[in-house]
Amino acid sequence: MTEFHCPMCGVRSPVESLSWHCPECHGPWDLDFAASAVARNSLSGRVNSLWRYEEALPLSAAEARASVSLGEGRTPLVPLTGTVTAKLDFLMPTLSFKDRGAVMLAELARQLKPRRVIADSSGNAGTSIAAYCARAGLDCTVYVPAGTSPKKVEQIGAHGAHLEIVSGDREATARAARAAADEDGVFYASHVFNPYFLHGTKTYVYEIWEDLGGRLPETIVVPVGNGTLLLGAALAIDELYGHGLIDARPALIAVQAAAVAPLAFAFRAGADDVLADGAGRPDFPARTLAEGIAIPHPPRARQILTAVRATGGTFLTVTEEQIRAAQRDLAARGLYVESTGVACWAAVGAHGLDGRGTVLPLCGAGLKSGLASAP
Structure with missing residues (x-):
């Protein structure tokens, strides 16, 4: 098994140590892993899940398929306009893209x-971790904020996970989980701090590459809170480009809700990290319909900002009314998606992305949180 390393201060730690963060700077780990090239002409006949890209994954595909896989991945691409295509990642076993990393x-x-395993979540990551721990026979506890969608809380409990409902916001929930993660013998299944999660989400881009005949679109648009899908996409783009499997890197377009947009603000300010509270940035305590990306202080902010800039991409924001309208518009097209998952479609309409070759994810099913109503 490979090692964790800290991208900020270079500290290393064996994966077996169960250490969930760098002991020096307390930041998230990266992984010492070099993906091998995936030959597209070798994919015919392989398992129809994300494990078909086994050369690019840091765990044994054969073992995982037998013990924990629920058939995740290989979600369809559906055109929304002549140039904009949606990838239906809500068609996953737990109805969200988080299954890729979980x-x-x-x-x-x-x-x-x-x-035991613990996780913290605003809902979707928690349901994914609970389901896959159930599949693997692992004892699991999931910490969620008190305001989490009742349907997501019900789903977590249905999978047999212990629930810890935390008073306060998403960041208070993360603090509670991280305190428990420091106990001996605990595996912190963090979709933010553990880089194995990113190596799961990168299969989103490998699937696009395969389904588009060995190419990627001009732009890849993703919603960003903690940045797990965007950073996974950046990993895949680097790997595909590094192995000569694509000729150019697509621009990564990151979408945030205007009500909670610390990364977009930092990007526009030319900053390398999100700005501290009271250091010239707006306050971002506002609630948003896009609860899954309402993260005021993302731990991987530096990596997210670097990844977007490296591809010539940008950050866009969408209002609550634009989110509501986008959800209804997609539903009228036959796609019922939760409010976080429609942020990218809202950005297409609000910022004129139509007209470019674009793929965007529809990340979570509408049944998880219902139709967003006017305030």
Whole structure:
């Protein structure tokens, strides 16, 4: 098994240590892993899940398919306009794209055999971790904010996970989980701090590459809170480009809700990290319909900003009314998507992205949180 390393201060740690962050700067880990090239002409006949890209994954595909896989991945591409295509990642076992990363964490935990697994989430990551831990036979506790959608809380409990409902916001929930993660024998299945999650989400781009005949679109648009889908996409783009499997890197377009947009503000200010509260940035305590990306202080902010700039991309924001309108518009087209998952479609209409070759994700099913109503 490979090692964790800290991208900020260079500290290293064996994966088996169950350490969930750098002991020096307390930042998220990266992974010492070099993906091998995936030959597109070798994919015919392989398993129809994300594990078909086994050369690019840091865990054994054969073991994971047998023990924890629920058939995640290989979601369809559906045209929305002549130039904009949606990838229906809400058609996953737990109805969100988070299954891509959760299956990696559950397989890693199964191999490490911790006393228990814990996770924190605004809903979708928690449901994914709960489901895959159930599949792997792992004891699991999920911390969620008190305001989490009742349907998501119900789903977490249905999978047999222990629930810890935390008073306060998403960041208070993360603090509570991280305190528990410091106990001996605990595996912190963090979709933010554990880089194995990013190696799962990168399969989103590998699937686009395969389904578009060995190419990528001009732009890839993703919603960003903690940045797990965007950073996974950046990993895949680097790997495909580095192996000569694509000729150019697509621009990464990151979308945030205007009500909670610390990364967009930092990007426009030319900053390398999100600005501290009271240091010239707006306050971002406002609630938003896009609860899944309402993250005021994302731990991987520096990496997110660097990844977007490296591809010539940008940050866009959308209002609450634009989110509501986008959700209804997609529903009228036959696609019922939760309010966080429609942010990118809202950005297409608000910022004129139509007219470019664009793929965007529809990340979570509308049944998870219902139709957004006017305030």
